[in-house]
Amino acid sequence: MSTIQNLNAFDPFADTGDSEAQPTNYIHIRIQQRNGRKTLTTVQGVPAEYDLKKILKVLKKDFACNGNIVKDDDLGEVIQLQGDQRVKVSEFLTGQLQLPKKNIKIHGF
Amino acid sequence: MSDLGFDTTLKKKKKVKKPTTEDSPGLDSKESTPQPPTDSSVDELFTGLKKKKKSSTKKSATTNEDSSIEKSKSPGLDEDLTASLGDLSLKKKKKKSTKNLDLNEFEQQLEEAGVEELGNINNNNNSQDDGFNVEQENLNNTLKYEDLLSRFFSILKKNNPELAGDRSGPKFRIPPPICQREGSKKTLFANVQEISSVLQRNPEHLIQYLFAELGTTGSIDGEKRLVLKGKFQPKQMESVLRRYIIEYVTCKTCKSMNTELKRESANRLHFLSCKACGSTKSVSSIKTGFQAQIGKRKKL
Numbered sequence: 001m002s003t004i005q006n007l008n009a010f011d012p013f014a015d016t017g018d019s020e021a022q023p024t025n026y027i028h029i030r031i032q033q034r035n036g037r038k039t040l041t042t043v044q045g046v047p048a049e050y051d052l053k054k055i056l057k058v059l060k061k062d063f064a065c066n067g068n069i070v071k072d073d074d075l076g077e078v079i080q081l082q083g084d085q086r087v088k089v090s091e092f093l094t095g096q097l098q099l100p101k102k103n104i105k106i107h108g109f
Numbered sequence: 110m111s112d113l114g115f116d117t118t119l120k121k122k123k124k125v126k127k128p129t130t131e132d133s134p135g136l137d138s139k140e141s142t143p144q145p146p147t148d149s150s151v152d153e154l155f156t157g158l159k160k161k162k163k164s165s166t167k168k169s170a171t172t173n174e175d176s177s178i179e180k181s182k183s184p185g186l187d188e189d190l191t192a193s194l195g196d197l198s199l200k201k202k203k204k205k206s207t208k209n210l211d212l213n214e215f216e217q218q219l220e221e222a223g224v225e226e227l228g229n230i231n232n233n234n235n236s237q238d239d240g241f242n243v244e245q246e247n248l249n250n251t252l253k254y255e256d257l258l259s260r261f262f263s264i265l266k267k268n269n270p271e272l273a274g275d276r277s278g279p280k281f282r283i284p285p286p287i288c289q290r291e292g293s294k295k296t297l298f299a300n301v302q303e304i305s306s307v308l309q310r311n312p313e314h315l316i317q318y319l320f321a322e323l324g325t326t327g328s329i330d331g332e333k334r335l336v337l338k339g340k341f342q343p344k345q346m347e348s349v350l351r352r353y354i355i356e357y358v359t360c361k362t363c364k365s366m367n368t369e370l371k372r373e374s375a376n377r378l379h380f381l382s383c384k385a386c387g388s389t390k391s392v393s394s395i396k397t398g399f400q401a402q403i404g405k406r407k408k409l
């Protein structure tokens with residue numbers, strides 16, 4: 001009930017939340033160059049509670065591109081999309097799926 | 110994050126910007142100088158003062174040595190000088206003109222006296238100190254704090270740009286990446302070595318990061334240039350370099366780029382230790398992540 005600000009409980013050593021406590025939480029969106037000016041976007045680390053197949057279906061329709069799901073031994077299921085869809089994918093993840101933006105890392109140039 | 114050494118218009122630099130322009134009206138009314146006391150005018154003033162200093166020192170030297178010749182003229186000069194130094198309500202412009210007069214007269218005297226003062230270095234030094242003190246006094250009385258501050262910062266910037274918070278100095282100016290096309294499918298990144306040495310990083314580390322970020326592979330050619338698979342524009346390379354600098358070069362505490370990347374053998378973690386503020390932070394190792402299979406299909 002203290003009105004004095006300084007008496008409020010504050011732990012200076014508490015976790016600030018910006019440390020990489022759970023690095024597996026990150027969603028990595030990468031780009032790879034294929035032959036010519038063709039590119040490929042990969043989305044790695046989408047949480048398992050989401051149905052990747054349904055997401056892929058929506059993405060393919062929204063971005064008007066083809067795509068597929070690749071199973072990786074270490075990294076789990078990865079969505080692959082044709083073309084540079086990095087910004088659009090990140091918008092989709094933050095907008096439709098309500099994922100925190102700080103968990104999404106866009107790689108590439 | 111556009112303020113990473115690539116641009117000369119750094120945020121930090123803006124902060125240090127001189128306050129002279131803000132209080133120009135006050136100065137104007139006080140000193141009634143015809144032109145606003147911008148940097149250039151202040152500089153002018155200082156050069157003028159330097160001239161005066163020189164003249165006064167040399168003059169005293171000559172009066173000491175060639176008193177017999179100069180006696181008739183020097184008192185007048187002294188008066189001139191004291192007038193210009195003592196009367197502080199005088200306008201700057203006027204002062205300058207008197208200084209110039211002094212100089213002219215002095216030069217004439219020099220011609221009359223011949224080249225005597227070469228041998229009187231000691232004398233010169235002593236009198237120079239006196240002159241300097243006089244100058245200091247004069248400065249303190251005429252110049253505003255803001256002018257002195259801006260002068261201090263200009264000198265500091267010239268001699269010690271790091272201390273003035275200017276990271277665009279020669280040490281931390283990152284040369285723009287030079288990207289050439291090699292053939293139709295490869296890119297030649299010519300100055301990786303130079304950039305990594307400016308960033309004080311192992312080129313291997315930077316190259317590893319580039320490979321991971323660009324999702325490609327490559328090799329180093331005979332001239333230590335990096336050959337990357339795929340086409341990349343210098344602008345794209347620059348944005349990747351920016352992210353590398355943010356993640357692995359700049360100190361998270363003080364934003365200095367004067368840092369060191371150390372690998373602790375005990376826990377195999379990379380630590381970023383700042384040479385400016387001494388803070389240490391662990392940085393994540395470079396992960397390539399998922400690499401899509403391109404071209405040939407994976408054999409099942």
Ligand SMILES: [Zn+2]
Nearest residue numbers: 360363383386
């Ligand atoms: Zn620091």
